[in-house]
Amino acid sequence: MTDLTLAALGWSEDFQSQLDVGEFEATPPARLCDVHRDRVQALTPDGEFTLTLPGDLQAGDLAVGDWVLFDPAEHRITRALERRSILRRRAAGTVLMHQLIAANVDTLMIVTSCNADFNPARLERYLTLAASSDTTPLIVLTKADLVDNGAEFIARAEALSPHVRAITLDARDPAALAALLPWLKPGATVALVGSSGVGKSTILNGLTGEASETQGNRKGDSKGRHTTTARSLRPTRSGAWLIDTPGMRSLGMSDSGDGIDRVFSDLTELATQCKFSDCAHQSEPGCAIQAAIKAGDVDPDRFRRWEKLLAEDRFNSETPSEARARKRGFTKKVRSSVQGKRGRQGQ
Structure with missing residues (x-):
């Protein structure tokens, strides 16, 4: 490509609105085309440059496609702009x-x-x-x-x-x-x-x-x-x-609840019609999803994949304190079950 403009690189009002007065001239924008461990390659209307990272920014904080501002004298990134996606x-x-x-x-x-x-x-x-x-x-x-x-x-x-x-x-x-x-x-x-x-x-x-x-x-x-x-x-x-992108052998879910709801919007909507708000969609009475499965309106395999993604997302999105609370709750549940069983056996 020749005669690149910022618009041709993908620049839009979303990014322009983030700049302060005079910032555009002092620290022009560039778009990252390659990310390495200690530096990045960036495209501008004036060509491609190698940019170094400031001390408060790591390569893992940046992605190909990001927009950054840089010091043209030192070829160092001054800040990364907020992403559109x-x-x-x-x-x-x-x-x-x-x-x-x-x-x-x-x-x-x-x-x-x-x-x-x-x-x-x-x-x-x-x-x-x-x-x-x-x-x-x-x-x-x-x-x-x-x-x-x-x-x-x-x-x-x-x-x-x-x-x-x-x-x-x-x-x-x-x-x-x-x-x-x-x-x-x-x-x-x-x-x-x-x-x-x-x-x-x-x-x-x-x-x-x-x-x-x-x-x-x-x-x-x-x-x-x-x-x-x-x-x-x-x-x-x-x-x-x-x-x-490289072929990804795994694509772990976390903080993806909204995305799962959109992809499985049919099941998400059905779940709102269940008799109980905390329905687990297994054997509870009045479960709209199980009724739809029995009627042939919902693919049971799709339902199981939905459940698996939701469970994985919840597990991967929880904080350390939430994980400890979940484990404590599970331990109490096991102890209660064992004690109840022993009590019944002693009767």
Whole structure:
């Protein structure tokens, strides 16, 4: 891309309104295109710069797609601007921390394939990720030529949430990529997510004109090899920006209650019709969800996936004090149950 403007980089009034008088000239804005341990790469209308971090800011606090202000004399970040959206997941480990995936994303392009990789539970996690960050989700189904009816996969994908659109395409056909243009307007930002080997790198190559490494599926299954190892912001032929992400083996939920409610809005609405406000949706009388399952209006597998995500989100979102209180409550419940059993046996 040549002759870049701030608008072409994705700058908008959301960011302009955060600047004080004179701040724009003294510390101009830049958009992060790569994040390293002790420095970042940033794009500006004047070109790409390497910026260092101030003492109160760590690389883990920043994400590809972030907007920052910097000192042009020292090439040092002065402050990071508030984001319009942030994609993040729970980091591995026992400490409640989040790993930033990408910032200021307009569309989350969830790439999967019409084969064994099509996994409703995984797709619902990505949809929750999008809903939690107010990012528009788009499911891109590749390898439709391997199945008899690609429209069936579109229907299955769009049935996962009332807020998602799904399309099929042949990632190897440059002409087919034109179907993605409505989401690739100049200045827009799209993040690519999905398992390895489903065609993410092929899509990226077609949209950007680059030649990043691609690898086929492993012999004996439909799972691919990892080809992307780091996130970066790349320009597309249409003027949009693309953030490719490594294939994520896990996508832990935490602080995602609102996103789960939006993806499973049908179940959330049904739950309000239960007889008891604290209904566990198991065997309680007057449970609207169990009634819908028996009537064939709700997929029991979808219900179980909803329960699993809610439980995981509650567990991962609790503070240390909440975790201790939960464990104490569980211990008391066990003791009470054991004492009650002993009492009955002594009668």
